[in-house]
Amino acid sequence: DVKVTQSSRYLVKRTGEKVFLECVQDMDHENMFWYRQDPGLGLRLIYFSYDVKMKEKGDIPEGYSVSREKKERFSLILESASTNQTSMYLCASSRRGDGELFFGEGSRLTVL
Amino acid sequence: ILNVEQSPQSLHVQEGDSTNFTCSFPSSNFYALHWYRWETAKSPEALFVMTLNGDEKKKGRISATLNTKEGYSYLYIKGSQPEDSATYLCAFMGYNNNDMRFGAGTRLTVKP
Numbered sequence: 001d002v003k004v005t006q007s008s009r010y011l012v013k014r015t016g017e018k019v020f021l022e023c024v025q026d027m028d029h030e031n032m033f034w035y036r037q038d039p040g041l042g043l044r045l046i047y048f049s050y051d052v053k054m055k056e057k058g059d060i061p062e063g064y065s066v067s068r069e070k071k072e073r074f075s076l077i078l079e080s081a082s083t084n085q086t087s088m089y090l091c092a093s094s095r096r097g098d099g100e101l102f103f104g105e106g107s108r109l110t111v112l
Numbered sequence: 113i114l115n116v117e118q119s120p121q122s123l124h125v126q127e128g129d130s131t132n133f134t135c136s137f138p139s140s141n142f143y144a145l146h147w148y149r150w151e152t153a154k155s156p157e158a159l160f161v162m163t164l165n166g167d168e169k170k171k172g173r174i175s176a177t178l179n180t181k182e183g184y185s186y187l188y189i190k191g192s193q194p195e196d197s198a199t200y201l202c203a204f205m206g207y208n209n210n211d212m213r214f215g216a217g218t219r220l221t222v223k224p
Binding site for chain 2: 004040041092105106
């Protein structure tokens, strides 16, 4: 059974803390994505990666960075969390080309 | 930022009704259009991956059409059931990109 696993389902952090969200996929997919989901705004692309050590900015990269040191793992980093980063974060992966996205279960982050 | 728009934003129907939603996307540089279903407390799951103009795909009571020249896709649900209640997302992929851009979704509620 194919799987995308996100490290934490729920996190509560304080303003200014550094936050790591981890995502691992077991399908040998080239592409990996980080989205955030906010009510009424759908899924907005933060960063994506199409290969190891490669990364591309999405629509809302400000305040975030990413790391892809291994093919199966794509990490989202909030260097200094702020309250406006309170959101649901979804990781996804896909094959190169038009392949469908496989999503993790999401990480709900609350920044106080 | 690529504009992917979905309408309506939400929809309430009675069990047995048929319904349809619209996704509009940039007509230039098209590579693929995806439809996903996102049920509460679950991850989004792919319904269709569509790449050819005029494509029609069907899965049970759900079908989709694609017009790449005018930049729209329709999703149809025949004889809606309460278990069809979910948010339906479309996602656009441009030809030279590996990224996926989502619309804000259509939230469907089917009342018994």
